Amino acid sequence: MEILASRVLFEPADLDRSLAFYEGVLGLHRFREFGTPPHRGVVLFMGGGYLELTEAGDGAPTVPDGLRLWLQVRDVEAAVDALRGSELCTIDTEPQRMPWGLIEATVRDPDGLALVLVEVPADHPMRRDHRTTDSRPQA
Numbered sequence: 001m002e003i004l005a006s007r008v009l010f011e012p013a014d015l016d017r018s019l020a021f022y023e024g025v026l027g028l029h030r031f032r033e034f035g036t037p038p039h040r041g042v043v044l045f046m047g048g049g050y051l052e053l054t055e056a057g058d059g060a061p062t063v064p065d066g067l068r069l070w071l072q073v074r075d076v077e078a079a080v081d082a083l084r085g086s087e088l089c090t091i092d093t094e095p096q097r098m099p100w101g102l103i104e105a106t107v108r109d110p111d112g113l114a115l116v117l118v119e120v121p122a123d124h125p126m127r128r129d130h131r132t133t134d135s136r137p138q139a
Contacts, residue, residue: 007043007050008069012111013061015040018053021088021110047072061111068106068114076119080105089115101125 012018019042022028028044028051035041041054051069056062073079076095083089092106092114103119120126 007052008046009052009054010111010113011054011056011062012109013056014110015042015053015055017088017110021086022051022053025083025086025088061113063111063113068116070116070118072118072120074119076103076105076117079117080107083107095119097121 010018022044023030028046031043031045031050033040033042035055038055038057041052043050043052046069080091080095083091088110090108092108093104095103095105095117097103101121101124103121105117107115107117109115
């Protein structure tokens with residue numbers, strides 16, 4: 001199977017409230033919009049992927065247990081500080097270095113979807129270039 005593109009699909013209870021959070025608070029930008037009420041949707045740029053928010057027919061969000069969005073940011077402390085005081089989200093965990101070396105904080109969107117904000121410290125293995133400078137095939 002060849003995967004050509006991907007996105008996370010989410011049906012919030014209130015599309016306009018969620019757009020106020022994802023665009024107004026998080027600062028995501030629109031990629032495209034489609035449909036008309038009650039079947040409209042908005043696709044947002046989300047780093048290297050997309051988040052599609054679509055209207056739920058019954059107004060009930062579909063947040064599966066255990067689902068979280070992993071969002072890498074440059075500075076977790078600054079990101080959490082920017083979200084502090086917003087009525088559209090709650091802060092579950094403050095920034096902390098995890099046993100695997102990343103600095104993480106968890107916030108929740110208006111429907112309770114967990115967003116894991118992640119900072120990759122300069123000394124983390126994800127920052128290291130493991131390629132060799134010798135491009136010749138190894139014997």
